[in-house]
Amino acid sequence: MISKSVLFRKGLIDISPLLLPVIPFGIIFGAIGIELGFSPLITYATSLIIFGGASQIVFMQLISGGASSLVAVTSVGVINSRHLLYGAVLTEYLDKLNLIKKLLISYLITDQTFAVSNNFFKLNKEEKNLHYHLLGAGVTLWTTWQLTTIIGIFLGSIIPEHWGLKFAIPLTFLAIIINDFRKLDHVIVMLISGFSSLLFFDVPFKAYIIITPLIGLLAAFIIIKIKEKL
C-alpha cells in the first residue's frame, strides 16, 4: 500500500511537466485582465472563484466587449462543460469518499489534474486513498494558477497597450486546440464553428458565443453519426 503522503507527492511530481504551459498562460491571463480594463481585484477573483483558465479569458473578453452577463456566464458554462466528462470518468475512483470530501476535491478537477490523476488511477486501481494523488496534483496546479495570475496582474499594469497583448488571446486558444489539427473531423468542426462565429458576430448581446458552439456540436454529432455508418 502506498502512503497518503507518497501519493500526494506523486501527484505533485506527475503534474509538474504540465505546469510549463500553465505558467505563461496564467501570466497572460492576469495581464490581459488589466489590459481589458478590469481592476486587479476582480481579475484575481476570477482565478479564485471560477478557476478555469480559458473560460476566465472568454468571460472577461465578452464582458469588456459589451456582452450581457447572461451570455458571458452561459459561455463559461459551455466551455467548462468538459468537466462533466472528467467527473463522469473520475467518479469510479472517488466513490468511497464522503459527500464533503467529494465536494471539496471536485474544486480541483481541471484538464491537467484529470489527465495525470486518471492515468495514475487506471494503473493503480487496487490502491487505497487514491484521491491523495488528485489532491497533490490539484493543489500544485491551483497554487501555480493563483501565483501566476498575480504576477500577470503586476506585469499587465507595466506592459504598454500598443504592444497589442490582446492578440495573445486567440494565440492561446489556438495553442490549446493545435493538437486536434491532426484529426480531420475536429478540423471540420473547427472551420464550421469559426465561420459561424464570423457570420453571427453581430447578433445582439454577443450571443454568437453561444450560437456557434451549438452549431459546432451539431456538426460534431452529425460527423459521429456518419462515422458510425462507415
Add this chain to the structure above:
Amino acid sequence: MSWMSVITAGIITYITRFSMVTFVNGKMLNKKARLVLSYVPSTVFPAIIFPAVFFNDYGSFVEINDPKIFGIVAAIIIGFYSKNIIATILSGLLVYWFFIF
C-alpha cells in the same frame, strides 16, 4: 462588471465539476454524450479565435495583409510541427510584433 456575474460563473463552473462526482452517477453519461462533449474545445475556441483575428476593434474585416493574419499563420505552422504550447503562442506574438513595430 458586477461581482454577481463572476460568482454565478464560478458556481456554474463548480457545478460542472462536482455534479458527476457527487450527485449523478457518472455512468449515466452515455457513450455518445461523452463523445460529443469531447468536441467542445473544437467548437468553442474557434469562435473566439476567428473574430479576434479576422475583425478589427470596430467589428469590420481586417485586410488580408494584417499583422494578425501573419501572426496566426505563423502560430499554426509552428504549433502544428512543434506540438508545443509556448512555441505556438510566442511565434505568433513575435511575427505580429515584427509587423506592427
